[in-house]
Amino acid sequence: MSFGPRSLAADDVLAGARPATRALGLYLHVPFCAYRCHYCAFNTAPLGDAAGTARFVAALRREIDGLGDLPWARDVMIATMFFGGGTPSTLAAGEIAAILDTVRARFTVAAAPEITVExxxxxxxxxRLEGYRAAGVSRISLGVQALDDAILATLGRRHGAREAADAFAACREAGVDNVSVDVMFGLPGLDLATWTRGVETILGWEPEHVSSYGLSLDPGSLWGATGIAGLPPEDTVVAQYRALAARAAAHGFEHYEISNHARPGRRSRHNLNYWRRGEYLAAGPGAAGFLGDLRYTNVKPLARYCALAEGGRLPVGEHEILTPRQALGERLILGLRTADGVPAAWLDERAAGEAALARRLDDWRARGLLLAAGDRARLSEEGFLLSDALFVELL
Ligand code: SF4
Incomplete structure (x- = not known):
């Protein structure tokens, strides 16, 4: 998704927001990375010294303080939190604890919140993981990506297969009973046999959740600029996607979202809120939030972010007020990413008066890509694979 700016930056835009629901998510962006992976287009910052990290943590806590001062802050409750990045695990347990303490001091937090750290x-x-748990972290999302050492080196990752297995084992030894593993397919040099072996190994670890993403050469990444040789052909990429879906299902996972598989009861609550178009606050450089009809993004450069927060300003960079038509398009696209789908009436509303779109939807139904389930509509496994084409038309 991308949302263009509608107006100049404004730090008071959140004061006028009107959250429609009480329970919100909170995304916390930790930008530091010790290195930059070759495919990465995320908002990252080089991991520097302890003073730099301390400055960021203090700025983040100032920002949370500022969010807690918003006129409607006492009316909402934080139900889930997600530390994403960047590499949030560059933060020591005491730093994570201090950030969470600030959230608890400034907001009502739900009982048994889902708190994830990437x-x-x-x-x-x-x-470190025991410290995270003691701070209240309930879920770990582990960035394994691949289990082939040569491919990991090509990606620019600093871990090998051994370190990935050790980190998963450390989660269990620390008592973390909710672990998600991130993997990537469509990687240079990755054939179907190697991928399938890696998938089986990871499923054999018995994680609660697996997220899988196809490699894309995004602008802003090294490979987006230079390209990369050795990419598998499209049919191999599709076979890799299908192989994971089949193996994960055989291990008892639900394919509950295009890119996500979970054991029953272990879906990501934080991410489900995104796909249900629920509301969420965001903190940290480049973090994006959604409240009422407002989408906003914080400024991205770390130094500017820190300076704004230190000056007592909310570091909002861009924001956009969505029209009802945009909102419906989002609701459809986000909902159709999930196995739960959307109310069929939403599709009817979107296609009303648009004969071409109505015909397109009928075609998808006839081909078994769009299924009826009671009064809901959802994509089939094949529909998931072809979803990009439909989503473009629904926006
Ligand atoms: S992919 Fe993740 S670990 Fe690698 S540079 Fe990007 S944010 Fe950091």
Whole structure:
């Protein structure tokens, strides 16, 4: 998704927001990475010294304080939190604890909130993970990506297969009972047999959740600029997607979202809120939030972010007020990413008066890509694969 700016930056835009629901998610962006992976287009910052990290943590806590001062802050409740990045596991347990303490001091937090921290295998050990748990973290998302050492090196990752397995084991030793593993397919040099072996190994670890993403050469990444040789052909990429879906299903996982598989009861609550177009606050450089009909993004450069937060300003960079038509398009696209789908009436409303779109939807139904399930509509596994083409038309 991308949302263009509608107006100049404004730090008071959140004060006028009107959250429609009480329970919100909170995304916390930790930008530091010890290195830049070759495919990465995320908002990252080089991991520097302890003083730089301390400055960021203090700025993030100032920003949370500022969010807590918003006129409607007492009326909402934080139900889930997600530390994403960047590499949040560059933060020590005490730093995560301090950030969470600030959230608890400034907001009502739900009982038993889902609190996820994204971790890179080489940056966690049992002691750090035990500290995260003691701070209230309930879920770890482990960035394994691949289990072939040569491919991991090509990606620019700093861990190997051994470190990935050790990090997963450390999660369990630390008592983390909700672990998600991130993997990537369509990687240079990755054939179907190697992929399938890696998938089986990871499923054999018995994680609660697996997220899989196809490699894309995004602008802003090294490979987006230079390209990369050795990419598998499209039919191999599709076979890799299908192989994961089949193996994960055989291991008892639900394919509950295009890119996500979970054991029953272990879906990501934070991400489900995104796909249901629920509301969420965001903090940290480049973090994006959604409240009422407002989508906003914080400024991205770390130094500017820190300076704004230190000056007592909310570091909002861009924002956009969505029209009802945009809102419906989003609701459809996000909902159709999930196995639960959307109310069929939403599709009818979107296609009303648009004969070409109505015909397109009929065609998808006839081909078994769009299924009826009671009064809901959802994509089939084949529909998931072809979803990009439909989503473009629904916006
Ligand atoms: S892919 Fe993840 S670990 Fe690699 S540079 Fe990007 S944010 Fe950091």
């Amino acid at each position: 971790c890179n295998p080489e940056s966690v050990d049992r002691a």
